[in-house]
Amino acid sequence: MKMNPLGRTGIEVSELCLGTMTFGTQTPEAEAHAQIAMALAAGVNFVDTAEMYPVNPVSAETIGNSERIIGSWNAKTGRRGDYILATKHSGEGMKHARDGAPISSKTIAAAVEGSLKRLQTDYIDLYQFHWPNRGSYMFRQNWTYDPSSQNREEVLANMEDCLEALQREVERGTIRAFGLSNESAWGTAQWLRIAGERGWPRVATIQNEYSLLCRMYDTDLAELSVNEDVGLMAFSPLGTGLLTGKYQDGAVPEGSRKSINPELGGRHSPRVYEAVAAYLEIARRHGLDPVHMALAWCRTRPFMASAIFGATRLPQLEHLLKSVEAELSQEVLDEINAAHRAHPMPY
Template structure:
């Protein structure tokens, strides 16, 4: 499998990344450990998790379980060095973690140590801030942007970023983390982080983990240009739009055990326009005799700013299906038809 560099680091990762947010809820430990072995055997060397996982649903009593499941696999297999391991520090407002406290210089060291302990490792390859303290355009908030209006000034925001970078640098110096990434960030926020790191305040941003799929192409505007010229590659999450692009929810179907059976609006992605948009992409797959899941993932790989594409599989059966299409390359005609469908069905949620 082709590998890409994470930012300006020497860390190389596969084009596909195994996501683990269902490990401990929809995916039990035995299946999760089987997936970790299967992905490696298929040439996928990149693994993404977070301190808050698993999800569907998020519960205080399961926070950290996904990391712990991975940690027990690392301990059992002895294959820590085979994976590039990424995890995340939760942002402000998630009551199940630190009672919703923001990312800060006071939270970073303990949070890193907690992840290291659960993961049973002495280093994290990529440490990401899960979402910015000031909020973001992600999670459908692009429809109702409002500035951080609780009395914070530009100087406050930059001072907060600077103190966090200094705390991160301490973790880099200790050998606890190798690289720093953002998630659910915007172009302006990323520019601030980059300016501060270039002023010597701490590690440089290497990656951005934002939602990206044929149904969600917000990244194609200013963030795309930032990615290319600043060498901050996108690690795309939800490339299947939480399963919508597989076609399994068309016609009102809700398969037992699926994400929609747990979260009926798929985090705000179910809308009056989304199923017509999905049908347009399914028609392209049928026309070219392509599997829609494999087509959606392969399309993400065509984007010039892509570092890696995170997919999740609730079972080894789903993972095997994705692996079967890992080398799929789309023709120029297919890509052009996908772009035309996007123009006809822009921003369906």
């Protein structure tokens, strides 16, 4: 398992990161604990969660349970020091957390304390803001995105307010590093500028959706990542399971994400299955497992810190972990680029 730098923090993380958003819904506690153990045994040293997890669905009854399950594993095993732990503060509008209040100095300390208590730990390695208060073009909102209603002065003042609060958490020893999620190039640049001017926590990572099917990161954010040492933590590198091929020809496996969320969060469209078919054909022609190809391709990207994968069951996890053995030839990479040009932005 290759290790990559977590921004300029001096922390190193594995090229694969165990995602936990199904812990507490599709994945019961005992299975989740076994997943953590299996991932660590395979060389993964990075686990990502969020205060609002689990999802599918997000509900008032289950919110926080993913963190609680990780916390019970920490308490049971005493292995908290064996891995890098990342969690997230929900953005504005998350009604099950603080009645949807925006991220600010008024919410950060209590949110950190809540996560620490559920995770049964004294510190969080990477504390992330789940989405910007001002809104985001992620989650298929890019088709109608309009930033013209933003108030620049208010946005920047909120960033200063949040970073100052984060600095207090760093001084208390509760967080080691700071990351963003579902952010833009402009937003990330402002967080970096303010942090640099004030000596407050510097952005180490951006957790955005990225896969063969979703490559919005490839331009402005890629340039920012490389020049500012802000690594991408790619979520949904398998396109919510689409790139496995399991949903082709109308199939909906029992217990799958699509059986719970038929639209796959807006990713279900006629065009996406045509794109998936093109990638499946590349994998078939070169004798590659499509799951391994999709994850191995993420590893080739120059801005990648870690690709976050999730599995509902142990056999799926075991299969995913073997992706580190896959290497892609230049011919495969060229064919992937050709398929991307033929099937751009399928959702």
